[in-house]
Amino acid sequence: MRPVNVFPGTVVGDYEVTDHLGSGHWGSVYAGRPRRGAPPDLPRRVALKFLPAGRGAPAEAAVARELAFSERARHARLIRTHQVLREPDGTTVLVMERARTSLRSLLDENPERPLPDAARILRELWEALEHMHAEGWVHGDLKPGNVLLAEDGSVRVADFGVAAELEGTHAYTEAVGTQDYLPPEWWERRLSEKGVLTRPATDVWAFGVIAHEVLTGGVHPFAGAAAQARAAEVRGYAAGQVQLRLAPSVPAVWQAIIRDCLAVPYQERMEVTRDLAARMPHGGPPRRRRRAWLIGAAAALAVLIGGGAATAQRMLAPETVSGELRPDAAVPQQYRTAITEAAHSCHQKAVTPALIAAMLYAESRFDPNRRSPATDEYGIAMWTPRVFEHWAPQPPGRKADYLNPDDAIAALGRFLCSLVTTVGYLPGDQQSLIAAGYRMGGDAVREAKGVPPKAEQYIREVKAKVAEYGY
Numbered sequence: 001m002r003p004v005n006v007f008p009g010t011v012v013g014d015y016e017v018t019d020h021l022g023s024g025h026w027g028s029v030y031a032g033r034p035r036r037g038a039p040p041d042l043p044r045r046v047a048l049k050f051l052p053a054g055r056g057a058p059a060e061a062a063v064a065r066e067l068a069f070s071e072r073a074r075h076a077r078l079i080r081t082h083q084v085l086r087e088p089d090g091t092t093v094l095v096m097e098r099a100r101t102s103l104r105s106l107l108d109e110n111p112e113r114p115l116p117d118a119a120r121i122l123r124e125l126w127e128a129l130e131h132m133h134a135e136g137w138v139h140g141d142l143k144p145g146n147v148l149l150a151e152d153g154s155v156r157v158a159d160f161g162v163a164a165e166l167e168g169t170h171a172y173t174e175a176v177g178t179q180d181y182l183p184p185e186w187w188e189r190r191l192s193e194k195g196v197l198t199r200p201a202t203d204v205w206a207f208g209v210i211a212h213e214v215l216t217g218g219v220h221p222f223a224g225a226a227a228q229a230r231a232a233e234v235r236g237y238a239a240g241q242v243q244l245r246l247a248p249s250v251p252a253v254w255q256a257i258i259r260d261c262l263a264v265p266y267q268e269r270m271e272v273t274r275d276l277a278a279r280m281p282h283g284g285p286p287r288r289r290r291r292a293w294l295i296g297a298a299a300a301l302a303v304l305i306g307g308g309a310a311t312a313q314r315m316l317a318p319e320t321v322s323g324e325l326r327p328d329a330a331v332p333q334q335y336r337t338a339i340t341e342a343a344h345s346c347h348q349k350a351v352t353p354a355l356i357a358a359m360l361y362a363e364s365r366f367d368p369n370r371r372s373p374a375t376d377e378y379g380i381a382m383w384t385p386r387v388f389e390h391w392a393p394q395p396p397g398r399k400a401d402y403l404n405p406d407d408a409i410a411a412l413g414r415f416l417c418s419l420v421t422t423v424g425y426l427p428g429d430q431q432s433l434i435a436a437g438y439r440m441g442g443d444a445v446r447e448a449k450g451v452p453p454k455a456e457q458y459i460r461e462v463k464a465k466v467a468e469y470g471y
């Protein structure tokens, strides 16, 4: 689309146009400031988005959507529209808060390196999406160019030209989008008179792609020199012909999150990302570097002691990670001692504080009052009272109680410790096997000869938290 030309110095309402910031599908954006003589309480730094009239029905509809959403958008993570002006020639001008930069520019400036502050940026972006979805809207054109960063670096999602209001589970919008961020189902859509069907799952897919880019300095999760080739890979992946290969430098916890956002069936994508906010690591020292350091040190040590490839292999195995709780992990302070003691009282390497904490998260979100009478599970570790009796500790002078967090955590450690011998010999990762044994019972794991399919989602969550909580 041809940019809308507005000359510096042009006055619209109480504002004066300064520089051109960019042009998109539906209009052009300029920097602006209050004109001389304007009321003193106006925002000083604004962006003026010019949406011209008379460019045909799709453009009119886009302007209407952008307006409808902008007028209702009230959230710290969404770009704020201060005012909507209508010019005599029919042009609509949105007076918006002006951001400092966009994720697109940051990625271009930082090629092939994770963005500093990647975790925070992604958390804030997810917050914006969760809010939009909860309010009944789909963004529909999420991409780094539409993720802006305010003066203080915090995220502001912008550009609501394709935003659509949900009618139940889906919405209709314009058949425009940016190839690199479109989910596989988008390519199968047929245009109806209302437009193309879109869903919140479209934004979740785009988030997965953006997360990979932010954590790698712009590397798209699907290979291909051009957007068209990458889109073909996406379709191949959906058809089961292409495997998803994320950059190995992306930390494990993020790998799991990105995989879930890129789930092929859109229903599954929504289901597995329901608690994404809680799974996202909090800033802190970047894990990737810490792990790289650990692995590097292990490899160096292996070479020093002259053990050759086999030793290096062993040193690189998960055992090199102690599984102690990171001081900055989001594990409630009041349970840390009980968690650490429960793990240390078991001589099995697989039973680590990080695993116990991850399981408490997965079971109850650390909520000692969690109850599920339907499944007969209660408390922080969601014990079934009858089973708890078997593993309960014997605290002096009182009877152990499955609702008491200290008792529930100690019993969890004991049960896991025993599961190492009863299911830990099966092929697969020991921590996954014993966590599945706790959730489903040892028999179910032995019958399945591994993690039963029903426990897979649970295990994914536990593993993601183990990586996040532990050293």
Ligand SMILES: Nc1ncnc2c1ncn2[C@@H]1O[C@H](COP(=O)(O)OP(=O)(O)OP(=O)(O)O)[C@@H](O)[C@H]1O
Pocket (backbone or CB within 6 Å): 021, 022, 023, 024, 025, 026, 027, 028, 029, 047, 079, 096, 097, 098, 099, 100, 101, 102, 141, 145, 146, 148, 158, 159, 161
């Ligand atoms: N509030 C704002 N503050 C600062 N820059 C902005 C603001 N809004 C938009 N921009 C910048 O202006 C440019 C054009 O934005 P616009 O929303 O019109 O289109 P786009 O997102 O680039 O493309 P499309 O609409 O085709 O998806 C982008 O580069 C964007 O980063």
